[in-house]
Amino acid sequence: MNALEQARDDYLNHVRAERGLATNTVAAYRRDLARYLGFLEARGIRSVGEVTPVEITEFIRELSAGQARSSVARHVVSVRTFHQFCAEEGLAPSNPAAEVSPPKLEQRLPKALSVDEVSRILDAPDRTEVTGLRDAALLELLYGTGARVSEVCGLDVDDVTAALSDPDGGIRLLGKGGKDRVVPLGSYAAKAVSAYLVRARPALAQAARRHTPALLLNQRGARLSRQSAWAVLQRAAEGAGIDADVSPHSLRHSFATHLLDGGADLRVVQELLGHSSVATTQIYTLVTIEHLREVHAAAHPRAR
Known part of the structure; x- marks a missing residue:
């Protein structure tokens, strides 16, 4: 060496x-x-x-x-x-890279769905079926909390039971770098998760060879993977008639954008998303400004 x-x-x-x-x-x-x-x-x-x-x-x-x-x-x-x-550490007399800067990156706006598009996706699963109840719980959790797909798939039953029994409580999400945060569950997500726990999870758990604490289960009774969660969302988007490329992150982006459109404080959105810096969250303000421009251009008689 x-x-x-x-x-x-x-x-x-x-x-x-x-x-x-x-x-x-x-x-x-x-x-x-x-x-x-x-x-x-x-x-x-x-x-x-x-x-x-x-x-x-x-x-x-x-x-x-x-x-x-x-x-x-x-x-x-x-x-x-x-x-x-x-x-x-004294391995070199100076830092020759001190004045070197990374290239400036193009700022790409995150893709946010409209409120109507999200509603159609959330309504797509067939809640009369076991897997449909699970899919509804997954999608409502993703949009209702703004969580990353890995955070939702990593939830255990115990992580949500306290939030279901206490309307003023929340669920604890384990984010990047092992950092956790508590976010409100929301009534729609709470209702979907409750229905899944009572009417679907026991049936899915029967297929498992051993007990698992995981909240969301696949048809083999094991923890639902991120790839499977992605497939669930793709099916829901297709069922909702949405042609745009939709990913779990689309629901996270939509969660943040819709909050800011509704008047939420940027710092609050930062905490809910689990961003370590508010600068990361500020990109969503560009989305809302772009939305305002579109509305202004379409509605104001002297905008065009």
């Missing part, structure tokens, strides 16, 4: 143990740095102290020729934090 590889491993151990980054994040850093170190070694550089801003700029230029800007930006972050660590 050469000096560059040793510095990389020291850095990855640091972000894993000291900063507590998620396993997937550490793995992404490892992939990015593997490419970066390969670039440096091809140019005869064997230690972090030999790197200058010139090499880093050339690396970014090479990436930019064949990678999406989001991928280039992620690599830049990996390289900058790696060199910052090396400088702080």
